[in-house]
Amino acid sequence: MRMMNQINNTSLFRWASLLMVVILLSACSTTRNLPDGEVLYTGIRKIAIQNEDSTKAGQAALEEIEAALAYPPNNAIFGSSSLRTPFPFGLWIYNGFVNKKSKFSKWIFNKLAAKPVLISTVSPDVRTKVVQNLLREYGYFNGTASYSVLPDKKDSLKAKVSYQIDMRQPYKIDTVIYTSISPKADSIVRQTLAERAIRPNDNFSVIKLEEERQRLASIMRNKGYYYFRPDFIAYQADTLNYPGRVGLKVISKPGLPATAVRPWHVGNISYSLNGYDGETPTDSILYKDLMIYYEGKLRVRPRILYNRLFFRKGDLYKQSVQEKTQSALNRLSIFRYTDMQYTPKDTSLACDTLNLRINAMYELPLDGELELNVTSKSNNQAGPGAVVSLTRRNLFKGGEVLGITLRGSYEWQTGNRVNGASNSINSYELGLSGTLTFPRIIFPGFQHKIYDYPANTTFKLYADQLNRSRFFKLLAFGGSASYSFQPTASSKHTLVPFRLTYNLLQSTTHEFDSITAANPALYLSLKNQFIPAMSYTYTYDNAMIKEGKNQLWWESSITSAGNILSGINALAGKSFTKGKTILGNPYAQFIKLTSEIRVTHEIDRNQRLAMRLMGGFIYSYGNATIAPYSEQFYIGGANSIRAFTVRSIGPGRFRPNIDNPYSYIDQTGDVKLEANIEYRFRMIENLHGAVFLDAGNIWLLRSDEARPGGLINSANFLNDIALGTGAGIRYDLEFLVLRLDLGIALHTPYETGKNGYYNIPRFKDGLGLHLAIGYPF
Structure with missing residues (x-):
């Protein structure tokens, strides 16, 4: 115990000393111990662009130019080349301890000091020469690049750098002439001129010239010319005939080896x-x-x-x-x-x-992985989780992959409702699943067919235990078989001919029972039942194949549950409407349609406009007129209408009892419509901003006395649409995007006691703050 006290006292002394050091250093100079003749670089003052070319080619050139000039100073904010924090802690430590000899001083220096970034390290003269070369590569032969070092008025040993870029007019391609390689090769090239990368009136670009060389080499290699390489293609350029115009002649280098000009x-x-x-x-x-x-x-x-x-x-x-x-x-x-x-x-x-x-x-046949994470979901649930997975590759010597996954998480929901009611709900979830994936279609007549794009057959067994604190405990288990294949690079089909899930409501709480007593439909959606379903999903995504300013993603699916079993029961003479069971338990019957379309329009390299429109419809019949809870629609949250928390809007104009903080659990519906538009823009470096507008709601297809106003009605449709706006920031780490959005409610579909379209009682109640990973759509 005595030794422990001594250790604690020593540690406390160290940290107290460190705190005193920080306080003393806060007033110290950050340039006191710079090498002789050196100046501390404090960032870029500005990059002045004259005669900016706003075309796509010009913006591509500027993107490379800015990347070549970028260099973050000490204590940069988010890697910015121009913004710094006001507390250069690392420089303070460097200047205070660089010449100290004690062990403690060296320990502090090694742990906390930041080496000064010097003007000589940044080398602005070299960077402007790189920019000059980039301008020429992109056809701006008359463009110039220069810089100025701007000393700090208070400290001459600090300086910023200002860059000046004058793009001037780019040279344009005048004519393109392809000369002879060989008679057969010439015929091959002429057949593909419509696909060429260089065309008259385009900006001259070395990048495009290289792209055309690669294209010609690929064409030749696809015709058997295995030894033909891109560097066998050369160019002759003439800039004298017409000012600002380049005449191009595409030639083959002389003395090509015989192996390169014959097919193999x-x-x-x-x-x-x-x-x-x-x-x-x-x-x-x-x-x-x-x-x-x-x-x-x-x-x-x-x-x-x-x-x-x-x-x-x-x-x-x-x-x-x-x-x-x-x-x-x-x-x-x-x-x-x-x-x-x-x-x-x-x-x-x-x-x-x-x-x-x-x-x-x-590859090694076995692979194990432990993943610890903090989740932030679209349903506003947040909390720690863990996933343990084991993978066995090549199980049956045909590329089959067996995966076993055990996952668990504890989550709590954050945020407030527009009406000011409490909105807390905690839960934990445990899940075990096993999947067996075949890298082909397992079906008679298709099992040996190899597609140009991925095609898989997956069999899955799973069990999930969900404990929704203060509400209920639900066990869901089942299995599925699915086929996924891509006939083209942009189209994907997913067919699930079999999916069977059994939901077992194990226990409920008094609070939950009070909710279901007032709303029996909620209990019916969660009761013990089988969900035998089959589905088909089509996905279109042109992001990988289309070069342009517009990207389109569209996904639609249809799900049918219980209809095959119902048909079998009907053939057996049983009722077509109610009382149908599997192993003594009822099963669900419904048809469900969903569709979502996303369009992203690139305004320029720093600005984008993203839009989404999505809708869904589920109709239950037969055994029950209430769809299973897991299949119903809800709205709100970090990836939906961001001004509202999850399940805080709808169905329709229904407003839950504000005296019951748990009543929002039944805010689900049979119909969903949502639209979003988001303007995204670069702020600094990898820090981006966004301004958005979200709208939508859910509705019921059948009247429910417990949820008045929930029925979809064309007369009140526009007023039923919840509307929210807001702004956010996103930090792009390349491998993931961290997002913080602040939603502001503009209109709720239910009565709030405030007149007018803007009917939010208190501004603060209409705010929703969301920390999430990835873009919302």
Whole structure:
């Protein structure tokens, strides 16, 4: 105990000393110990752009220019090159302890000091030369770049840098002439001129010239010219005929090797499969005309390798076929890498055949992962969680992946309701799931078909335990089978022919019972029941294939539950409407449609306009006219109408009892409509801002006495729409986006006692603050 006290006292003394040091250093100079002749860099004063080119090509050039000039000073805010915090703590420590010799001083220096960023380190002269080269590469041959060092008026050893960029008029492409490579190659090039990357009247750009070289080389390689490379293409440029115009001639370099100007065919094909640690093959097997060399034992079925090989002996070499083969092999998740090696069949001058060997190394079969996180969900739930997962790759020697996941979380809900009522709710959730994924479609007639894009069949078993504090405990378990495939790069189909879930309401609380007593529909939606369903989802996303200012994402799905079983019961002579059961328990019947469309319009490199429109519809019939609680719609939260917390609006004009803080749990509906528009803009570096407008609501399809005003009604439709606005900031870390949004309510569909469209009783009650990860849409 005595020793512990001594340790605590020592630690306390250290931290007290450190606090005193910070207080003393706060008045110290940040330039006292700079090297002789050096000046502390305090950021960029401004980047002045003259004759800015607002075209897409001009904005692309400016983006690279600003990246070349960017350099954060000490204590920069969010990596900004111009904004700093007012407390340069690291510099204070540096200047206070750089010459100290004691162990404690060195410890503080090593832990807390920040090395000064000097003007000489930033090298503005070198950066302006880089910018000058960038201007020329983008066709701004008359553009200039310069800089000024601006000393601090209070301290001459501090300075900012000001850059001046004058883009002036870009040179335009006048004519483009393609000269002869070979008669056959010329014909190939002429057939694809509509796809060329350089065109008359475009800005001259070295980047576009390189893009065209790559395109021509790919065209040639897709016609069998395996040895043809981009650097075999050269350009001759003439800027003298017309001022500000560039005449281009696309030529082939002289003296091309004979191997580059003739097509090649594929000869013998083999695999060389190295072990988990790179062990070289020790055995071999011949499957049809494919030789497979392997180490130890063959860990993959030969047919799997053969079906993913799109070359056959005698085929003309094509780069696209090579890429298709590599993609198909990579999607197996069996190999750490794959490499395709081509060698001439013999050394004769007339040889036109390449033998192909595919070298690969096995990925380790087992993978475990522990993930600790803090979640922030669209339903306003936030809290710590953990996920433990175990993955077994290549389970049946065909690329199958078995995954077992155990997850748990504890969450509490934040935020206030517009009416000022309490809105706290805590819960924990435990889940166990097992998935078996096949990298192909498991269905008669399709199991051996290999698609150009990912295609998977997944079987899943799961169980989830949800404990909603002060309300209920619910156990849901079941299984599903699903197919997912992409016929094109932009289109995806997901078919779930079988999904069976059983919801077991294990226990309820007095508070929850009081709610369901007043609203029996809520209890019916949570009662013990099976949910046998099948669904189809179509997704379109052109983000990966379309170059332009507009990106479109659209997803629609249809779900049908209980209809096949109901048909079987009808054939057996049982009632078509009520009383149908599975294993003595009722099952749900409904049809559900959802659709969501998102459009993002790029105004320029720093501004975007994002829009979303989504809707949903669920209709229950047969056994019950109330859809399962998990299938119903709700609105509000960080990814919805951000001025309102989750389940605080709707259905329709329904207003829950403000004396019951838990009554909002039944604010769900059968119809949902939501629209969002968001203006996004760059503030500084990776810090972005947004201004948004959100609108929407949910409604009932059938009257409910416990929720008056919830029925959808065309006469009151516009007034039923909840409306909110707000603003937010986002910090883009490249691998994720941190988002903070402040929503401001403008209109609620129910009566609040305040007249007019803006009917929020108190401004503070109409505020919603959301901290989330990722964009809302």
